[in-house]
Amino acid sequence: MRRGTRGRPASGGPAVLIRNVDVEGYGRVDVRVAEGRVVEVGPGLGGRTGVDGHGGTLLPGLHDHHLHLTALAAEAASVRVGPADVNGADELAKALTGGAPGEWVRAVGYHESVAGKLDRAALDRLVADRSVRVQHRSGELWVWNGAALRAAGMDDAGDGRFWRSDERLRGRVPSTPLDLTGVGRRAAARGITGFTNADPHPDPDLHTILRPLPQRLTVLGLDPAAPVKIRLDDLTLPTPDELAERVARTRPRPVAVHCVTRVQLLVTLLALDTAGAVTGDRVEHGAVIPAETVEWVRRLGVTVVTQPHFPVERAAAYETDVHPEDRGHLYRCGTLRAAGVRIAAGTDAPYATADPWAVMRAAVGREGPEALPPRAALGLFMGAPLAPGGPPRAVAPGARADLCLLHVPLREALRGLSADCVRAAFVDGRPITG
Known part of the structure; x- marks a missing residue:
């Protein structure tokens, strides 16, 4: 049965033991998985041995919180x-x-x-x-x-x-072949076990189209529990009251508002103040977040789903494309985290790299207060898909068995933040990598 975030159960299967792994909070242990969930974590568990972790770290699988899957799959034909x-x-x-x-x-x-x-x-x-x-x-x-x-x-x-x-x-136009097998394989090799597709107007049949992907899928605006995507444009920008009315019509569902300019963010914050923010509301990109608005964002409780790699990948273009007054406010990470704002990351692939580890390295390598510690950068991709930026997911009894197994201890992985450290990925406890 298809794995998704739409209330459908995992397909189950026999219990599997992932042996000899490091798990945060437990140390060197074995992990038993059954019916798509972690059921036991502890040393010396008996039973079938599915995987020997050889002392590597077992983490929750990575989740890319913002990308565009059909466009990414079309790249092979572009x-x-x-x-x-x-x-x-x-x-x-x-x-x-x-x-x-x-x-x-x-x-x-x-x-x-x-x-x-x-x-x-x-x-x-x-x-x-x-x-x-x-x-x-x-x-x-x-x-x-x-x-x-x-x-x-x-x-x-x-x-x-x-x-x-x-x-x-x-x-x-003629239909474009979609290399979904390649997308799923490459993502699994990077430890990605879930995607949030962020198209503003998703195809109603998108779940069927993307069925070849082995990862768990959330679609903004399409899945009943997922936020509704609202894309803003400066040329047709609604007033705060108009946007508030639109937000109110979506309730009780949260919204994910596309904000890539200063004015778009201000209109969004004013609208959420009027309509009332709810758990799960998101600001997509948050390209320009002026310092004086950081506390406002925190008070509303919204999650900023950001792309900290953009100032690195697009540095030359931003020198000419971005107003000098906005350059110091681009794609904040460290200052948001320090202020207690919920943050998560998406690659925005194919419009940037599809490698979350490259995004993590960029977040660590930022200059000044926007830089993140390596563990916090990893955490950008480890939040729950429908509530990113909240309490981190964990490998613990009762947790969904979407997992990423590393070749190395966590401290070594954090030094390099490279997909080369990924050994295997599991969805519902079943391996999706070779």
């Missing part, structure tokens, strides 16, 4: 054209001309630092003889060339720039 992949118009044109004649080219990761602003005319100058669509690194903008627009019957679509139009465009 051309990477980000700043790390191509440099300048000539290299961009070369990258976009791959594939057989007549095939659509789907390119992702573009940023203006590669070759300036793209529109239909600019793409036509680069590639005119095949259908090309290019997605901006933000995931919010698609740019089509003339051949693509004509092939889709949209030759009158102006400059070929489509802002937040995925639903409109979905039926206009």
